[in-house]
Amino acid sequence: MTDLSPRSSINLVEVAAGSDSKIARVSLYSGLAEITRMSTVSLKAGDNRVVISGLSNSLIRESLRVEGRGPCTIHEVSISEIPVSLATTTSPKLTDLLDEKACVEKALKRCRQAISAVDGYHDSLDVEHIQANRIAEFQRGINSVAEELDKKLLALEDRLEMLAKSITDERAALGEVKAENQLRQRVSMSLYVERDCEVELVIVYGVSNATWDATYDIYVKMNTKEKPVRLLYKGAITQNTGEDWQDVALTLETVTPSFGVGIPELQPWTLSIYRPPRERRRSGIKLMSEGFDLQKRKREMADSFTVDEEDALGIPFVGSAAAMPKRILLVSSKGDINATFSVPGLMSIPSDGAAHNVTISELSLEAEMSWVSVPKVSPKAHLTAKIKNDSEYTFLRGVASIYVDGSFISRSDVPAVSPQESFDCPLGIDPTIRITYHPRSKKINRSGFTRKTCSYLFDQRVTVLNTKGSAVSNLKIQEQVPVSEDSSITVNLLNPSLVLPHVNRKGVLQTAEAVKVMEHVRAEWDGMGEADVEPSLVGKEGRFNWICEVPSQGKLNLTLSWEVACPYGTDIMGLDG
Secondary structure, three states: EEOOOEEEOOEEEEEEEEOOOOEEEEEEEEOOOOEEEEEEEOOOOOOEEEEEEEEOOOOOEEEEEEEEEEEEEEEEEEEEEEEOOOOOOOOHHHHHHHHHHHHHHHHHHHHHHHHHHHHHHHHHOOOOOOOOHHHHHHHHHHHHHHHHHHHHHHHHHHHHHHHHHHHHHHHHHHHHOOOHHHHOOOEEEEEOOOOOEEEEEEEEEEOOOOEEEEEEEEEEOOOOOOOOOEOOOOEEEEEEEOOOOEEEEEEOOOOOOOOOOOOOOOOOOOOOOOOOOOOOOOOOOHHHHHHHHHHHHHHHHHHHHOOOHHOOOOOOOOOOOOOOOOOOOOOOHHHHHEEEEEEEOOEEOOOOOOEEEEEEEEEEEEEEEEEEEOOOOOOOOEEEEEEEEOOOOOOOOOOEEEOOOOHHHHHHEEOOHHHOOOOOOEEEOOOOOEEEEEEEEEEEEEEEOOOOEEEEEEEEEEEEEOOOOEEEEEEEEEEOOOOOOOOOOEEEEOOOOOOOEEEOOOOOOOOOOEEEEEEEEEEEEEOOOOOOOOOOHOOOOEEEEEEEEEEEOOOOEEEEEEEEEOOOOOOOOOOOO
């Protein structure tokens, strides 16, 4: 920190953000972070100007606010950008290196040509050109020349590599892109104090290029009934702001900040008769006048975006004598559906763009296990856990690694989940439940004398075997019957005897009901009882479910029967689908 004495009566204090101030706190959101930076400065009686330079280029100007502790009054706050001096593109040393590189490249080319010529000359000779007693002497001469050329080639290649490195180093020295080029924002404050004193200044500002993503490790124990799910809630922190967060108090926010959120307004909606526009000739004077007004309007708009040069292209921020003014970050709060996670201790997150993981919480959660199988497509039982978030935390959308009984199963997406809300977590295939989808049987019956009809009777058997050491209480077997798209074709579901929703004689809709098939097995139309399914549309697509409870080492035989009736001779498409 340097204290300068300019010619004017204003005391200038320059603060280097990287060395003379410290980031005390970081609140990290999804897509941006709020930085709290503190510095202690010595002020002299009267007017002072404090300039804090070296702030991140990712600084969001509208978010800046200044606080402080001490007997001073803030009169003005502005933000500006430190100009970048253009890098030197050449130097005498670089010129010499480039010239030498060109000479070495030419010498290297000639050396390779010489080696190629020696090899070609050697291959072109035969016994007719060389006497037998001189073959050994000739071979030694060829080898000597080739060896000398090889050594020269290696030396030139080494020299060329050294020159390339020297050129790279020289160019880096001339136009080096330093980390400070990401730290070119500065905040200027005008302060007034009655006497010489030290004050603590706190600037709070938002930066982009910083975010955190939720990740999860979900551990499921199948032999545990009470809270069988252990969930590790973690955050992957990434920032590339140019500012290293060294030993900061870090909080993670689940709310997503928004700017300018307001209630939308309905615009007037009017009706009128369309009348085609009439062509009208305009005079040249009128056009010139309109053009002049347009240019004037453009200049006025441009002037409205001009910032006072006295503030170094910054944003004016006037204070009051009673207290230091504050400009609040515009963040849309979602009330009780967001959460703030305070990371214990202090953390250091460098500005490297890499993900740094931190564990937010470890939770034990209730879950309801269920198995779903569609044996017509695949005779496998898919295990799913319906996990209830009975914690006080909001789960953000993220990716989870799933472990069942200590074994890694898969990676799956976790949706956004509020407290007391549940979500489905697929746990992979359960090989201990074995399902057999037997071949379908079909019978054809023909009847009638005057109006001949034909009916097809189908039977489909499904066998379920539970080889677990415990009972399976919620196994869903999904099946379907065909749906007729023609009035002359009728489909009747015989077993299970489910009835589609219909309107009774009183005009009241009779909703679908579950049917008990056997002990521990019931059948119901797919979608029955679900809030997002219209009751009158349940079963219209022909899908239904067997809901089964299978004891340990138990076996179930399920039978589906249906009939398709049509006029004799009708060629039905999709009958054996």
